[in-house]
Amino acid sequence: DAKTTQPTSMDCxxxxxxxxxxxxxxxxxxxxxxxxxxxxxxxxxxxIHGLKNNETNEMxxxxxxxxxxxxxxxxxxxxxxxxxxxxxxxxxxxNNNDMRFGAGTRLTVKP
Amino acid sequence: xxxxTQSPTHLIKTRGQQVTLRCSPKSGHDTVSWYQQALxxxxxxxxxxxxEEERQRGNFPDRFSGHQFPNYSSELNVNALWLGDSALYxxxxxxxxxxxxxxxxxxxxxx
Numbered sequence: 001d002a003k004t005t006q007p008t009s010m011d012c013x014x015x016x017x018x019x020x021x022x023x024x025x026x027x028x029x030x031x032x033x034x035x036x037x038x039x040x041x042x043x044x045x046x047x048i049h050g051l052k053n054n055e056t057n058e059m060x061x062x063x064x065x066x067x068x069x070x071x072x073x074x075x076x077x078x079x080x081x082x083x084x085x086x087x088x089x090x091x092x093x094x095n096n097n098d099m100r101f102g103a104g105t106r107l108t109v110k111p
Numbered sequence: 112x113x114x115x116t117q118s119p120t121h122l123i124k125t126r127g128q129q130v131t132l133r134c135s136p137k138s139g140h141d142t143v144s145w146y147q148q149a150l151x152x153x154x155x156x157x158x159x160x161x162x163e164e165e166r167q168r169g170n171f172p173d174r175f176s177g178h179q180f181p182n183y184s185s186e187l188n189v190n191a192l193w194l195g196d197s198a199l200y201x202x203x204x205x206x207x208x209x210x211x212x213x214x215x216x217x218x219x220x221x222x
Contacts, residue, residue: 034210043115043201043213044154087153095208097144097167101153 003027003090009106012082018075020105022088025069030093033064035073037084038104044087047073051093078109113138115204115214123220124192132187132217136204142166143185144211145177146201154201160185161207189219197221 005023012018024033032051036044048055048062050071055062061074075082087104116135124130136143142161146154156169160179179185183204189196197220203211 036213041199041216041218043203043215046210046212049210093208095167096142096205096211097156097159099144099156099211101146101155103153 003100004088004102006086006088006102006105008103009108011108011110012075012078014080014109014111015077018078018082018107018109020073020075020086020088020107021070022073023070024088024090027068027090028092029068031090032093033062033068033071034089034091034099035060035062036087036089036101037082038087039081039084044101047086078107080109080111083107083109115140115202115212117200117202117214117217119217120215121218121220123222125222126193128192128221129188129190130192130219132189132200132202132219134185134187134202134204134214136183136185136202137212140204140206140212141183142205142207143179143183144203144205145185145187146203147171148199148201148216150198157187192221194221 034049035047038044050062064071085104144159145157148154158168159166163179174190176188199216201216202214205211
């Protein structure tokens with residue numbers, strides 16, 4: 001079973017920020033939080049990951065709470081092309097063969 | 112720099128047949144993982160190959176086997192196909208335990 005809990009679906013208006021929450025209350029100190037997204041029938045695309053600190057790259061920002069039990073992926077200016085299923089995954093820092101994908105959050109960006 | 116590539120893109124087989132799927136990792140990557148994604152679900156981990164050996168295996172029967180070649184490319188073999196094997200098969204590569212990058216997938220239909 002996945003170690004994370006995400007809402008089934010969310011909507012966002014084009015041009016607005018999309019904030020996708022993820023709960024991972026059983027996360028261990030040596031586990032990363034990873035985010036991937038999957039656009040219809042394509043392979044999952046890596047977005048961002050973090051351990052403790054907030055992270056930002058050209059695609060998104062990742063905010064991790066101080067107790068590390070939850071996180072939020074932020075797409076600052078959502079476009080129609082950001083419509084996808086977003087997966088939040090917790091995995092060990094020392095190996096990557098324990099990635100368990102749940103059902104993810106289906107984000108729909110509307111014009 | 113080519114990303115992860117998979118072949119074929121689509122495949123149709125009948126029950127009882129055998130199938131071989133292929134994956135070429137991203138340049139510089141030495142680890143290949145395979146996932147099965149049924150319609151409407153998240154990817155499920157099948158197994159991972161590193162240094163030409165199966166390092167970790169998910170909850171899949173022995174009908175699923177694999178191989179990794181000296182150039183780090185990999186094959187997934189499925190014997191005695193049944194209807195439930197119809198899915199999108201994803202290959203992901205990484206440099207050791209670092210971030211996995213996914214290929215576009217092979218869609219297998221078993222009739």
